[in-house]
Amino acid sequence: MFRLFIIIVFLHLYTMNIAQTSKRELNYLLKQNLEQEDYFEAAKYCDSLMQKDSINYTVLETYVNILIEIKDFKKADILLNKICALHNDNLNYNLLFKLGVVNQQLGKYEESLNFFNRTLRLLDKKSDKNIYAKVEQHIRSCIWANENCKDSLDYSTQKIKGVTNGDSEFGHTVIGSKLIISTLRCDNCIDSLGFNKEGYTNKIYTVSKENGSELKEVKTINSSTNNTANGTFSLDKKKFYFSSCNNFSHNKKCKLLVSNYKNGEWSIPDTLNGEINDSNFTYTMPSYAKIQGKDYLFFSSDAKNSIGGLDIYIGMINQNSIKEIKPIKYINSTENDITPFFDNENSTLYFASSWLNGYGGYDIFKTTFAPNKSNKIENLGLPFNSSNNDLYPIKDSLNYYITSNRNHISENKTCCNDIYLLKPKEKQIEKPIILQKKEEQTVPISVNSNNKPSKNIEKLEQIIPISLYFHNDIPNPKSTDSITKKNYLETFEEYIQLLPTYQSNYSAGLQNDKKINAELEIQTFFIDNIQKGKEDLDKFLDILILELKKGEHFELIFKGYASPLAKNDYNKLLSKRRISAVKNYISFYKNGVFLNYLIADKNGGTSLSYKEESFGEYLTDILVSDNPNDKKNSIFSKKAALERKVQIIGFKIK
Numbered sequence: 001m002f003r004l005f006i007i008i009v010f011l012h013l014y015t016m017n018i019a020q021t022s023k024r025e026l027n028y029l030l031k032q033n034l035e036q037e038d039y040f041e042a043a044k045y046c047d048s049l050m051q052k053d054s055i056n057y058t059v060l061e062t063y064v065n066i067l068i069e070i071k072d073f074k075k076a077d078i079l080l081n082k083i084c085a086l087h088n089d090n091l092n093y094n095l096l097f098k099l100g101v102v103n104q105q106l107g108k109y110e111e112s113l114n115f116f117n118r119t120l121r122l123l124d125k126k127s128d129k130n131i132y133a134k135v136e137q138h139i140r141s142c143i144w145a146n147e148n149c150k151d152s153l154d155y156s157t158q159k160i161k162g163v164t165n166g167d168s169e170f171g172h173t174v175i176g177s178k179l180i181i182s183t184l185r186c187d188n189c190i191d192s193l194g195f196n197k198e199g200y201t202n203k204i205y206t207v208s209k210e211n212g213s214e215l216k217e218v219k220t221i222n223s224s225t226n227n228t229a230n231g232t233f234s235l236d237k238k239k240f241y242f243s244s245c246n247n248f249s250h251n252k253k254c255k256l257l258v259s260n261y262k263n264g265e266w267s268i269p270d271t272l273n274g275e276i277n278d279s280n281f282t283y284t285m286p287s288y289a290k291i292q293g294k295d296y297l298f299f300s301s302d303a304k305n306s307i308g309g310l311d312i313y314i315g316m317i318n319q320n321s322i323k324e325i326k327p328i329k330y331i332n333s334t335e336n337d338i339t340p341f342f343d344n345e346n347s348t349l350y351f352a353s354s355w356l357n358g359y360g361g362y363d364i365f366k367t368t369f370a371p372n373k374s375n376k377i378e379n380l381g382l383p384f385n386s387s388n389n390d391l392y393p394i395k396d397s398l399n400y401y402i403t404s405n406r407n408h409i410s411e412n413k414t415c416c417n418d419i420y421l422l423k424p425k426e427k428q429i430e431k432p433i434i435l436q437k438k439e440e441q442t443v444p445i446s447v448n449s450n451n452k453p454s455k456n457i458e459k460l461e462q463i464i465p466i467s468l469y470f471h472n473d474i475p476n477p478k479s480t481d482s483i484t485k486k487n488y489l490e491t492f493e494e495y496i497q498l499l500p501t502y503q504s505n506y507s508a509g510l511q512n513d514k515k516i517n518a519e520l521e522i523q524t525f526f527i528d529n530i531q532k533g534k535e536d537l538d539k540f541l542d543i544l545i546l547e548l549k550k551g552e553h554f555e556l557i558f559k560g561y562a563s564p565l566a567k568n569d570y571n572k573l574l575s576k577r578r579i580s581a582v583k584n585y586i587s588f589y590k591n592g593v594f595l596n597y598l599i600a601d602k603n604g605g606t607s608l609s610y611k612e613e614s615f616g617e618y619l620t621d622i623l624v625s626d627n628p629n630d631k632k633n634s635i636f637s638k639k640a641a642l643e644r645k646v647q648i649i650g651f652k653i654k
Contacts, residue, residue: 274321
């Protein structure tokens, strides 16, 4: 209590001193702290400068950059909007991009999309190639997040009790009943001006897995001068690999060390050698792996062959040497790919990335790993990820640990990291289902041969109907054929690329808010309809194949639609071509997994068959324009686009 009182007194005196400091001195101190990358300290000087001049553009912009660095996104959003209101003539792509990033970190994806799209309009794709690609990726991430923000895996989330404090904690690995963590702490960090930033260091501790009790420093491997973190055990628990980083602000470098572990004790660490720990680069965040009987170490590095930022590498362990180092090319990106964790039991590599499609900041991903092979990368989804930074994944049996800066206990709710335990929720026993005979319905429903609906069948029913959308007169424009060689995937990818075209055409002639709202309406359609249709189809097909493998026989029922621009006879053929494109997609889905079920057996029957109905324009909205000269409403409006589709409206189980 006395210590807290002393802190408050010093902070009060410090604030008074700053308030009395001249503008010139404040700018000097601000510049000095920015050079030292002490952003929390720099924020205090920005506050004082704003008290002297609250509308100064340079101070506002500098403060926004600082707030983004310390992850105070709510305050950054307020100041960015203040800049927009006061300095509208000074807006540039950089400010709009920051507004997009800040809103993305706050989970406001539609607002982010608006700012990112406005950013693109101020960029030149050729001369601003890198930033243009970055903004495009943010747009893809926002679209993905908007689609997936309502889906959450059945896991409970809780902070590790007894560990969380006002600083940052990071989870690294598990041994027995203990969790190995590192935390940024300082026991004696008060000087005449308040907090002494130099006193803060990262050290490794052990704690109880469940409640954070018995916090114990691993003194043998911690350093009084360097930061230690990122621990991982060998499979036999005899070796402990970790990183040690210097405290320099401008040239921070890390290297990998190893300590022998026996009977709960760590030996004095050795530095790993071989093709690692070049002093020109950083080597950090190791994770041990046993692959095909050999010992490996995953780690993150900015080595000379990295794509950008920190990339994930793998190297073979030979005693205290690492050799045959290779980057994991298919997961590395132009931004940071970090915190690898290898689940030896399931050959699954978990990692965090700030580039791949996610909810904002760093998201956690997984991929089945095998040497010299590229496999699918999956976002772990909610609640593993959030719109903030989520990293350091650890899998412990059925449970997971992650490190995240969501909902931190400090005043700035996202400044620092806490460790979270994620447990699968206990499933409640479902009440028995009493089946009753249903009357004939106009829309086909699923009825299986055993009259006992399986969980997969119920999942299929929940996805139906599936709506798949097409651009005007696609596929095969002006054709009189009823079939096509085109695959729905081709038409989908081409359609998604037309987003800017649709926005510019539909918003043509509008100004200010009306123009922005029109663009946002089209943006929402591309997210909620076009993109979602493709996702729904893939989910449906992934479940359908499981039932076909059990020996079930399915008939899928299609309906095709077209907008009223052409004559009805032509629209019927166009609708059939669209159904044909979807059938082609199913035939070649995941390297043709459905082909065997579409081939007739000796009795002429197939396990998977289709029934189709082509409606042409009969069911189109009467308010949709059929004037070919009014392209804004007949082609590029949301109402017109909603009519150009194929629907899988149901299925029958024979």
